[in-house]
Amino acid sequence: MSIATLSPAIAPDHYRSVMRHFPTGVAAVCAIDPETGKPCGMIVGTFQALSMEPALVTFSVTRTSTSWPKIARSGTFSVSLLADGQQTVCKALSSKAEDKFVAIDWEESRHGNPHINGALGWIDCTIKQELDGGDHLLIVASVQEMQEADGEPLVFHGGRLGGFRESAAA
Numbered sequence: 001m002s003i004a005t006l007s008p009a010i011a012p013d014h015y016r017s018v019m020r021h022f023p024t025g026v027a028a029v030c031a032i033d034p035e036t037g038k039p040c041g042m043i044v045g046t047f048q049a050l051s052m053e054p055a056l057v058t059f060s061v062t063r064t065s066t067s068w069p070k071i072a073r074s075g076t077f078s079v080s081l082l083a084d085g086q087q088t089v090c091k092a093l094s095s096k097a098e099d100k101f102v103a104i105d106w107e108e109s110r111h112g113n114p115h116i117n118g119a120l121g122w123i124d125c126t127i128k129q130e131l132d133g134g135d136h137l138l139i140v141a142s143v144q145e146m147q148e149a150d151g152e153p154l155v156f157h158g159g160r161l162g163g164f165r166e167s168a169a170a
């Protein structure tokens, strides 16, 4: 008997409600669309390290995303790890605006991908696999090059954006 057969139906609202308790970082996945020559991108909270050797990263993308097909046809993209204070960058890149980059400060990496200035880390990647993830695609990508800067991360929790706060053990 499969696990799917044993599992009760999970109500999407309940699923979302439980997952709101799990904070994430905020990563901007960006590329230059080869069809237009313009930058394109989206925000993902599902970004994470997958493998050290070889260096692989992963994240999931909703199948309804209009930005992902543009990034996918590039075959290469960057991940900018957003810093506390970059809330407006997060809002712009998670919007459905025609030109999400109009007020974003960025520069092109030597791999041809947009790096968001002021971020804490930049990871240039090439797409390795697009796997089935239900109503999402699970993206696996190879790391080409990484850079980092000092600062505090932008954190997403319970539908809100903010900074990280360290707390002592009780």
Ligand SMILES: Cc1cc2nc3c(=O)[nH]c(=O)nc-3n(C[C@H](O)[C@H](O)[C@H](O)COP(=O)(O)O)c2cc1C
Pocket (backbone or CB within 6 Å): 026, 041, 042, 043, 044, 045, 046, 047, 059, 060, 061, 062, 064, 065, 066, 067, 068, 090, 093, 094, 095, 096, 156
């Ligand atoms: C904090 C945050 C995390 C998000 N994480 C994801 C994610 O992991 N996967 C995803 O497909 N969309 C995620 N989104 C939504 C997309 O960034 C965005 O709304 C969508 O890509 C915009 O539509 P477009 O792809 O049609 O341009 C997230 C949005 C925010 C604000």
